[in-house]
Amino acid sequence: MQNLHNVLYAQSGGVTSVINASAFGVIRAALSHKSVKSVYVARNGIQGVLDENLLDLSVEDSTEIEKIAYTPGAIFGSCRTKIKEKQQLDRIFEVFAAHDIGYFFYNGGNDSMHTIFQVSKHARETGYPLKAIGIPKTVDNDLLGTDHCPGFGSAAKFTALGMLEAIRDLRSMYISSTRVFILESMGRHAGWLAASGALASINGEQGPDIILFPEVRFDPEKFSHRLEDILSQQGFCSIVAAEGLKDKTGEVLSASSELDLFGNLKLGKVGLTIEKLVKKNFNLGIHVSLPDYLQRSSRHISSFTDWQEAIEVGAMGVHYALEEGKTGVMVSIQRIMDRPYLKTYVAKPLDGIAAAVRYVPDEYLSPDGFYVSDKFFSYARPLMEGEAPNLFLNGIPQHARLHFVEVPKRCSQES
Amino acid sequence: MQNLHNVLYAQSGGVTSVINASAFGVIRAALSHKSVKSVYVARNGIQGVLDENLLDLSVEDSTEIEKIAYTPGAIFGSCRTKIKEKQQLDRIFEVFAAHDIGYFFYNGGNDSMHTIFQVSKHARETGYPLKAIGIPKTVDNDLLGTDHCPGFGSAAKFTALGMLEAIRDLRSMYISSTRVFILESMGRHAGWLAASGALASINGEQGPDIILFPEVRFDPEKFSHRLEDILSQQGFCSIVAAEGLKDKTGEVLSASSELDLFGNLKLGKVGLTIEKLVKKNFNLGIHVSLPDYLQRSSRHISSFTDWQEAIEVGAMGVHYALEEGKTGVMVSIQRIMDRPYLKTYVAKPLDGIAAAVRYVPDEYLSPDGFYVSDKFFSYARPLMEGEAPNLFLNGIPQHARLHFVEVPKRCSQES
Numbered sequence: 017m018q019n020l021h022n023v024l025y026a027q028s029g030g031v032t033s034v035i036n037a038s039a040f041g042v043i044r045a046a047l048s049h050k051s052v053k054s055v056y057v058a059r060n061g062i063q064g065v066l067d068e069n070l071l072d073l074s075v076e077d078s079t080e081i082e083k084i085a086y087t088p089g090a091i092f093g094s095c096r097t098k099i100k101e102k103q104q105l106d107r108i109f110e111v112f113a114a115h116d117i118g119y120f121f122y123n124g125g126n127d128s129m130h131t132i133f134q135v136s137k138h139a140r141e142t143g144y145p146l147k148a149i150g151i152p153k154t155v156d157n158d159l160l161g162t163d164h165c166p167g168f169g170s171a172a173k174f175t176a177l178g179m180l181e182a183i184r185d186l187r188s189m190y191i192s193s194t195r196v197f198i199l200e201s202m203g204r205h206a207g208w209l210a211a212s213g214a215l216a217s218i219n220g221e222q223g224p225d226i227i228l229f230p231e232v233r234f235d236p237e238k239f240s241h242r243l244e245d246i247l248s249q250q251g252f253c254s255i256v257a258a259e260g261l262k263d264k265t266g267e268v269l270s271a272s273s274e275l276d277l278f279g280n281l282k283l284g285k286v287g288l289t290i291e292k293l294v295k296k297n298f299n300l301g302i303h304v305s306l307p308d309y310l311q312r313s314s315r316h317i318s319s320f321t322d323w324q325e326a327i328e329v330g331a332m333g334v335h336y337a338l339e340e341g342k343t344g345v346m347v348s349i350q351r352i353m354d355r356p357y358l359k360t361y362v363a364k365p366l367d368g369i370a371a372a373v374r375y376v377p378d379e380y381l382s383p384d385g386f387y388v389s390d391k392f393f394s395y396a397r398p399l400m401e402g403e404a405p406n407l408f409l410n411g412i413p414q415h416a417r418l419h420f421v422e423v424p425k426r427c428s429q430e431s
Numbered sequence: 432m433q434n435l436h437n438v439l440y441a442q443s444g445g446v447t448s449v450i451n452a453s454a455f456g457v458i459r460a461a462l463s464h465k466s467v468k469s470v471y472v473a474r475n476g477i478q479g480v481l482d483e484n485l486l487d488l489s490v491e492d493s494t495e496i497e498k499i500a501y502t503p504g505a506i507f508g509s510c511r512t513k514i515k516e517k518q519q520l521d522r523i524f525e526v527f528a529a530h531d532i533g534y535f536f537y538n539g540g541n542d543s544m545h546t547i548f549q550v551s552k553h554a555r556e557t558g559y560p561l562k563a564i565g566i567p568k569t570v571d572n573d574l575l576g577t578d579h580c581p582g583f584g585s586a587a588k589f590t591a592l593g594m595l596e597a598i599r600d601l602r603s604m605y606i607s608s609t610r611v612f613i614l615e616s617m618g619r620h621a622g623w624l625a626a627s628g629a630l631a632s633i634n635g636e637q638g639p640d641i642i643l644f645p646e647v648r649f650d651p652e653k654f655s656h657r658l659e660d661i662l663s664q665q666g667f668c669s670i671v672a673a674e675g676l677k678d679k680t681g682e683v684l685s686a687s688s689e690l691d692l693f694g695n696l697k698l699g700k701v702g703l704t705i706e707k708l709v710k711k712n713f714n715l716g717i718h719v720s721l722p723d724y725l726q727r728s729s730r731h732i733s734s735f736t737d738w739q740e741a742i743e744v745g746a747m748g749v750h751y752a753l754e755e756g757k758t759g760v761m762v763s764i765q766r767i768m769d770r771p772y773l774k775t776y777v778a779k780p781l782d783g784i785a786a787a788v789r790y791v792p793d794e795y796l797s798p799d800g801f802y803v804s805d806k807f808f809s810y811a812r813p814l815m816e817g818e819a820p821n822l823f824l825n826g827i828p829q830h831a832r833l834h835f836v837e838v839p840k841r842c843s844q845e846s
Contacts, residue, residue, distance in 0.1 A: 027515060031603045087717040089599030095607045136712060169645070173826055180827060181448070183506030183726040188446045191475050192510045197724060218825050220832075309612060309722035326611040365480050410633050411588055411734060411816040412595060417635075 020118025020145060021053035023334075024070070024179050027090040028061035028097075028124030028131065032167025033315040034173075034326035034404075035123060035153045036416075039092065041074055041330020042121045042151065047081075048417035049338055056423055059344075062122070062131055066104060068111050070423040083416035085327060086407050088315035091416060094124075095301070099131050105138045112146065119147045119337045121330070125154035125165075129346055130370035136344035147337035150366055151329050154314045159206035161369035162348040163359065166329055167312070167324030169399035172212035174314045175201055175256070176400060178307065180216035181226050183254050186303075190252035194301035196243070196294055200287030202311050203258040207231050207376045209311070211396065213256035214388045218397055225253045228290070230260035232385035234269055240297050242386055247298070261286045264292035316413055319403025321357070325349060330359045342377035352408060357398030408410040435533025435560060436468035438749075439485070443476035443512075443546065445537030447582025448589075448730040449819075450538060450568045451831075454507065456745020457502035457536045457566065458488055462496075469839055471530060476510035477537070477546055481519060481824035482528050485838040493586055498831035500742060503730035506831060509539075514546055519698070520553045527561065529841040534562045534752045536745070540569035540580070543776055544761055545785035551759035553665055562752035564780055565761035566744055570727045571573065572623035575783035577763040578774065581744055582727070584737030586813035588670070589625035589729045590616055591815060593722065594639050597630035598669050601718075602637070605667035609716035611658070611709055614639075615702030617726050618673040622646050622791045624726070628671035629803045633812055640668045643705070645658040645675035646790050647800035655712050662713070676701045731762050731828055735817025740764060747776045772813030 023046040025037055040055075044390040046055045055073040058064030058414045071092065073081070082093055099105060112120070122132040136148035154157055158170035178199060186197045201210040208231030217223030225246045228234060246253040268345045269286050287304040294302055329347040336342040345363035352358040380392035438461040442450055453701060454472075461470045473479030486507065488496070497722030499506055527535070531620040537547040544565045551563035567574050572583035593614055601612045603800060616625040632638030640661045661668040676684045684701050702719040709717055744762040751757040760778035767773040795807035822829040 027603075031600050063607065087599065088596045089601075090603035093606060094603045097607065176827060177729075177731050178725050180830075181503045181730055182724040184502065184506075184830065185446050185724045185728040186504075188442075188509045189504035191508060192512065216827065218828055219827055221827070221830060237626075270647075295702065303723050304721065304724050305723035306719065306721040307725060308718050309597040309600045310593050310720050310722060313600040314592075315596055316592050397825060403823060403826075408818060409811060411818075412591060412631065412634055412636070414634055415595075415599065415636060 018426055020116050021051060022056060022116045023052050023119045023121070024056045024058060024117045025121045026058035026061045026123065027092050027094045028122060029094060029154065030125070031090045031094055031312060032153050032155050033088045033170045033313055033318045034167055034239050034323050036087045036089070036091050036151060037085045037323050037326035038123050038151050038166060038330040040081065041327040042334055043081060043084070043199065045331040045334035049334065051338060054364055056117070057092045059431055060093035061097060062108070063097045063098065064093070064112050065108050065370065068425050068427050068429065070115060072421045072423050075421050080416050080418055083235050083414065085412065086315065087415040098127060098338040106179055109138065109142065109144055110427055112144065113265055115423065118145065121149050121151055121333050123151040125156070125159055126370065126373065129159065133177045133344065133366035133370045136366065139343070147341065148345040149333040149337050149342070152346055155209060156203055156206055158206040158374045160372050160374045161346055161364045162347060163351040165400055166322060166326035168208060170314070170318035171184050171202065171312050172215060172396060173400035174311050174317055175209055175212040176215035177317060178305070179213040179256060180221055182305065183216065183222050183224070183268060186252050186254055194303045195247065195252045196255065196257045196300060196302045198257055198287045198290050198302065198304045200306045201256055201258050202302065203230060204260040205230055205373045205375070205380065207258045209387045210256045210258035211376055211380065211392055214392070215396060215400060217222065218337065218393065220373070224256045226255045227385050227388065228255065228257040228261050229376060229381065229385070230258050232381065233264050233266065240353050240415070242356040243294065243298070255290065257286050259286050270418050316319060316406055318404035319400040320404045321399055323404035327360065336363045354394045354398060357401070412416035435531050437468060437471055438467050438534045438536070439471045439473060439529045439532045440536045441476045441479060441538065442509045443537060443543035444509060444569065445540070446505045446509055446727060447568050447570050448503045448585045448728055448733045449582055449738050451504070451506050452500045452582060453501045453538050453566050453568060453745040455496065455743040457749055458496060458499070460746040460749035462489065464749065466753060471532070472507045475508035476512060477514065477523070478510040478512045479508070480523050480526050483840050483842050483844065485530065487838050490836050491833050495831050495833055498822065498829065501828065502830040503728040506833070507625050512579050513542060514549050520549065523550060524553065524557065524559055525842055527559065527588065527670065530838065536564050536566055536748050538566040538568055540571070540574055541627035541785065541788065544574070544781055548759065548781035548785045551781065554758070560690070562756065562758040564748040564752050564757070566646065566748050567761055570624060571618055571621055573788045573790070574784070575787050575789045576761055576779040577808055578766040579764060581737060581741035584618065584624060584794055585729070585733035586624055586727050587630060587811060588734045588815035589726050590624055590627045591630035591734055592732060593720070594628040594669065594671060596638055597720065598631065598637050598639070601667050609718045610667045611670065611715060611717045613670045613672055613702045613705050613717065613719045613822035615719070615721045616671055616673050618645060619675040620645055620788045620790070621623040621683035622673045625671045625673035626791055626795065626803045626807055629807070629811045630811060630815060631804065633808065639671045641670045641801050642803065643672040643676050644791060644796065644800070645677055647675050647796065648679050649676050650679065651708055658709065660701065670705065672701050674701050722786050731821055734815040736814055736818045738819035744774065751778045769809045769813060771817070
């Protein structure tokens with residue numbers, strides 16, 4: 017158990033447009049660190065560890081490694097695998113030991129922070145000298161223990177821009193055509209991304225008229241009254257609806273009996289449920305946008321702040337593990353002030369973070385629950401500032417293309 | 432009938448991300464022309480002429496006029512009003528005469544070109560000395576008489592980027608999660624925008640696996656076999672489906688009896704119909720993206736080529752009318768060569784253009800009808816090249832804000 021000089025990185029959970037920027041941050045910092053021998057990556061998150069499916073990053077071309085930071089998705093593959101048995105933990109450490117892994121960086125959201133917590137705990141209990149660090153990511157921004165989460169700022173920017181531009185479209189045509197526009201936003205549990213639609217208005221432009229949060233139980237009557245008011249005042253109405261919107265009983269809206277005309281539509285089509293309701297009560301043209309993957313993968317319009325922080329949380333993770341000897345912590349962003357926006361990084365213990373959800377607090381919502389407060393603007397606006405660079409060629413951004421050189425297997429392959 | 436020194440411009444039909452760039456092209460060229468007295472705009476297209484709802488552009492600040500070129504939607508409002516009666520034409524010319532309108536520029540697609548054709552014909556028949564020019568726009572690219580149509584290149588770029596980024600997302604997760612991704616594209620009659628998804632691959636990146644065109648009758652069995660092949664080969668499949676996809680009998684797919692589970696969903700939700708079909712035949716995770724307005728209004732990622740051409744067709748319209756005395760023509764883009772891309776502008780007579788649809792020709796499709804040919808790439812790739820500039824402030828693009836100064840009414844307001 018000496019000379020554990022190798023670094024292992026892996027990606028987990030739903031992707032963001034900047035999770036690869038964090039990959040770059042870890043890899044670049046690890047590759048240039050004097051006490052690191054090899055930098056490995058597990059394919060498809062912890063599943064790749066269980067399968068001993070490892071890649072050797074040391075052999076990749078440095079210009080392609082740089083391009084990782086410009087590439088959406090999870091370039092090494094992600095997973096939703098959870099660690100449920102001690103056997104799995106034993107297998108993970110068998111693979112770690114076989115490849116001299118002394119440092120493990122796991123990049124993900126709530127569930128992934130729970131995984132890295134389990135791994136770090138097991139290392140401590142068994143005496144394996146592992147430094148295990150959580151690198152946060154989620155577009156949903158619902159991770160505890162950090163001011164905000166890398167991935168959120170970019171998806172927020174996509175949402176704000178989408179609303180900004182779609183509202184201009186709606187205003188063009190409402191007199192003779194469509195009068196209601198609904199954009200469905202990601203956010204299963206928390207309304208952070210739905211709230212971000214409001215950021216369309218930060219320069220005095222028109223923002224959405226109604227925002228529907230998972231945190232605010234949906235009342236069809238109250239909603240219809242609000243819609244009616246807005247339509248009579250300005251003739252059109254734009255709405256952002258979070259996919260995780262819930263009815264009065266707390267059930268996800270698209271599965272509720274009152275609106276079961278789309279009974280077989282799964283969560284993530286709440287925009288159509290709202291459309292149905294509006295159609296029932298109003299005789300007018302409606303358009304619905306369900307950006308789906310486009311919301312979380314639009315690297316071409318990532319926030320510079322978010323992109324830079326995504327790289328930095330990766331590099332800081334390496335610093336905490338290799339310079340400060342920390343383990344069982346997540347790299348956390350701590351805000352110093354809103355304007356000018358200043359932040360620093362701290363290492364937060366993983367217990368207490370994992371498997372809990374950070375909701376949009378009441379103070380970020382308007383009193384009627386249909387919009388955000390000024391406090392939300394102060395919180396969210398710096399996170400989508402700046403435009404991350406792109407490597408455009410022939411009208412299309414260039415992304416990384418790696419050799420994906422596999423590390424020879426050393427363990428039994430029974431699992 | 433002398434001294435008809437005023438210019439009138441109006442916007443019509445569904446918007447594009449660069450129709451305002453054409454507005455800017457007309458307005459800037461007209462404002463700086465020595466023989467123009469005032470530059471007016473009709474609100475909401477020809478409807479604003481009928482209503483004598485005119486704006487005086489001469490009083491707007493020149494920096495805000497420049498920002499029009501950076502603004503999505505139709506800043507002066509659009510309409511779908513058609514001219515069906517001679518009475519309407521009489522009314523139009525009553526308003527023209529009352530405001531000394533000698534030049535009329537109408538910016539739109541198929542129906543709008545028919546309107547300007549009617550107007551120019553009426554002028555000739557009645558001896559009113561009007562120069563009437565059609566300025567083309569449509570994201571659908573289905574307008575005859577021009578190599579391509581301003582608005583298409585930008586929506587094509589959005590579609591290509593959307594697929595490029597979403598495919599990276601899909602590839603990240605397919606082993607443990609979603610295996611089919613469907614992006615629904617605009618295109619009621621023609622598959623130009625659906626085809627553009629293929630442009631994701633121009634730099635050697637992975638493009639979509641299947642494209643479903645309105646020009647190719649949808650065969651559920653053939654589609655399912657193709658999907659099965661792709662899934663068995665690479666484990667995942669990405670699909671672009673045009674909203675106007677038709678079944679074997681030529682009926683729009685989402686209304687067909689075979690797939691009527693979404694019977695009350697209007698055209699424009701074909702992505703959900705395909706999802707339903709895939710679910711019926713395959714047991715796997717599917718994601719569907721319906722960008723809707725985002726596809727045609729994403730000015731933040733407009734093609735530079737498209738943006739520049741949109742400005743130029745506007746300015747060329749003014750040139751044709753004021754310098755060459757032309758009327759009853761549309762500004763048409765004529766391609767000289769694909770690479771390097773060179774084009775010129777010509778004035779095309781409006782009769783023969785209006786009210787016909789330009790479909791994707793067979794030679795632009797692959798033999799099996801599920802993809803595009805190399806010829807399509809040669810045709811389409813220059814149109815989405817370059818990135819149009821944006822005026823970002825605080826993470827959000829700035830758009831024009833005008834005073835919208837109304838021209839005092841001079842006609843009876845009975846109509």
